[in-house]
Amino acid sequence: xxxxxxxxxxxxxYNLTGTVCTKCGEKSFPxxxxxxKCGSETSAPFxxxxxxxxxxxxxxxxxxxxxxxxxxxxxxxxxxxxxxxVTAQLTDLGNDKPEIGMPVEMxxxxxxxxxxxxxxxxxxxxxxxxxx
Amino acid sequence: MTENKxxxxxxxxxxxxxxxxxxxxxxxxxxxxxxxxxxxxxxGLPIKEKSVPGLDEDVITMxxxxxxxxxxxxxxDPAEIRAVWFGSESHPYxxxxxxxxVAEAIGAAPHVQAADMEFACKAGTEAMVxxxxxxxxxxxxxxxxxxxxxxxxxPGDALEYTAAAGGAAFVIGPADESLAxxxxxxxYVTDTPDFWRREYQRYPEHGNRFTGEPAYFKxxxxxxxxxxxxxxxxxxxxxxxxxxxxxxxxPQRAASxxxxxxxxxxxxxxxxxxxxxxxxxxxxxxxxTLDVAKPGDRILMxxxxxxxxxxAFDITVTEKLLERRDKALKTQDYIARRTEIDYxxxxxxxxxxAMK
Ligand SMILES: [Zn+2]
Numbered sequence: 001x002x003x004x005x006x007x008x009x010x011x012x013x014y015n016l017t018g019t020v021c022t023k024c025g026e027k028s029f030p031x032x033x034x035x036x037k038c039g040s041e042t043s044a045p046f047x048x049x050x051x052x053x054x055x056x057x058x059x060x061x062x063x064x065x066x067x068x069x070x071x072x073x074x075x076x077x078x079x080x081x082x083x084x085x086v087t088a089q090l091t092d093l094g095n096d097k098p099e100i101g102m103p104v105e106m107x108x109x110x111x112x113x114x115x116x117x118x119x120x121x122x123x124x125x126x127x128x129x130x131x132x
Numbered sequence: 133m134t135e136n137k138x139x140x141x142x143x144x145x146x147x148x149x150x151x152x153x154x155x156x157x158x159x160x161x162x163x164x165x166x167x168x169x170x171x172x173x174x175x176g177l178p179i180k181e182k183s184v185p186g187l188d189e190d191v192i193t194m195x196x197x198x199x200x201x202x203x204x205x206x207x208x209d210p211a212e213i214r215a216v217w218f219g220s221e222s223h224p225y226x227x228x229x230x231x232x233x234v235a236e237a238i239g240a241a242p243h244v245q246a247a248d249m250e251f252a253c254k255a256g257t258e259a260m261v262x263x264x265x266x267x268x269x270x271x272x273x274x275x276x277x278x279x280x281x282x283x284x285x286x287p288g289d290a291l292e293y294t295a296a297a298g299g300a301a302f303v304i305g306p307a308d309e310s311l312a313x314x315x316x317x318x319x320y321v322t323d324t325p326d327f328w329r330r331e332y333q334r335y336p337e338h339g340n341r342f343t344g345e346p347a348y349f350k351x352x353x354x355x356x357x358x359x360x361x362x363x364x365x366x367x368x369x370x371x372x373x374x375x376x377x378x379x380x381x382x383p384q385r386a387a388s389x390x391x392x393x394x395x396x397x398x399x400x401x402x403x404x405x406x407x408x409x410x411x412x413x414x415x416x417x418x419x420x421t422l423d424v425a426k427p428g429d430r431i432l433m434x435x436x437x438x439x440x441x442x443x444a445f446d447i448t449v450t451e452k453l454l455e456r457r458d459k460a461l462k463t464q465d466y467i468a469r470r471t472e473i474d475y476x477x478x479x480x481x482x483x484x485x486a487m488k
Contacts, residue, residue: 014237070187091188092157094471108196109188132465
């Protein structure tokens with residue numbers, strides 16, 4: 001059970017909220033206290049627009065504990081419009097085959113249950129093929 | 133005309149500032165249910181197909197997406213929202229509100245009211261009337277109200293053909309900021325045992341002979357008729373109408389009994405292709421109608437919830453609809469995003485296969 005961790009991460013998970021360095025403008029996800037580019041320690045929250053494209057992907061058939069309910073599923077590196085890469089599950093693929101360059105958009109979905117059917121539900125970002 | 137004292141009209145005029153719909157991607161054809169349970173007998177199926185939520189979807193994720201769409205159209209500061217209310221009979225938690233998660237995710241927390249409504253298929257319009265009360269009394273500038281469901285029918289039961297997933301959310305606010313003004317509401321509620329689900333039960337029960345005349349038609353027709361009379365309006369004074377839609381036939385018959393033509397209900401009649409979205413059914417008919425309406429159009433919406441009751445809304449579209457409509461996905465965008473599944477995949481996706 002990791003209730004405290006899920007609670008702490010909810011903001012970044014629900015909305016893809018990272019940080020922007022107030023000195024050099026470098027954007028980070030997950031949020032960073034110290035700017036990886038200029039080393040500044042002043043940053044502000046930044047919510048990414050959620051649009052991007054698949055940079056690379058792999059399909060998981062043998063899922064780790066807690067994720068077997070939705071296996072098989074595809075995990076992708078998504079290049080966000082803002083330029084950086086995030087790792088996330090793809091969802092709502094239907095019969096579409098995932099492919100490199102596929103336009104995707106962020107949605108908030110149920111990631112897993114923390115423990116069995118009695119545990120808290122954990123929600124967070126995934127990406128689906130862009131609807132229009 | 134003397135004012136009907138039973139109308140629900142806030143002292144400050146209110147309306148819909150933003151609206152958003154959501155329908156999941158997957159579709160189960162009714163003939164698949166017939167194939168598995170009645171040897172494929174395909175006559176008299178209540179709809180063509182129903183929407184089915186993905187494995188990672190529930191009323192919380194769907195409410196959030198519908199709300200994000202409504203917020204894109206409304207373009208209001210989330211910090212000015214004073215209430216987030218969602219109606220459903222399939223909230224993922226028995227205890228812990230859907231509404232707190234939606235409020236937090238859209239940035240409306242913490243200065244906000246949040247609660248989940250329950251009144252079978254009328255829970256969504258119930259939340260809308262509450263939001264009208266909050267805004268109309270001046271307690272808050274904006275309030276969010278919605279209704280969504282991931283409805284379940286007992287395998288093989290008549291309801292399994294139609295029990296679907298989807299719904300809509302609205303930002304309710306002052307009339308002068310609205311894309312559609314809510315002129316008045318009338319609610320008609322009685323104690324009727326047509327459909328229920330007891331605590332800890334997975335599937336609902338229905339009182340067979342009770343579902344049609346004494347429940348759906350009695351309440352929808354009374355609410356619609358009384359509201360129209362009170363507003364001094366005839367069916368032909370409305371451009372569009374939308375009703376709770378548990379199947380294709382009921383709303384068509386209710387519309388005709390109230391004097392509406394098939395053309396008037398056409399944009400809001402979605403049950404044939406998405407099924408019965410329960411708390412979302414009447415209001416997703418409204419979002420779909422708003423997607424095609426013109427300024428000045430007048431809309432009648434009547435919900436129905438078992439137990440039982442109806443809320444009837446008299447709505448007028450404003451010029452603001454045109455500049456906001458294209459700011460988010462439309463109802464038909466979601467309906468067109470369609471992947472057909474078979475009964476086996478449906479059984480997995482809806483948790484109908486016992487794993488332990
Ligand atoms: Zn920096």
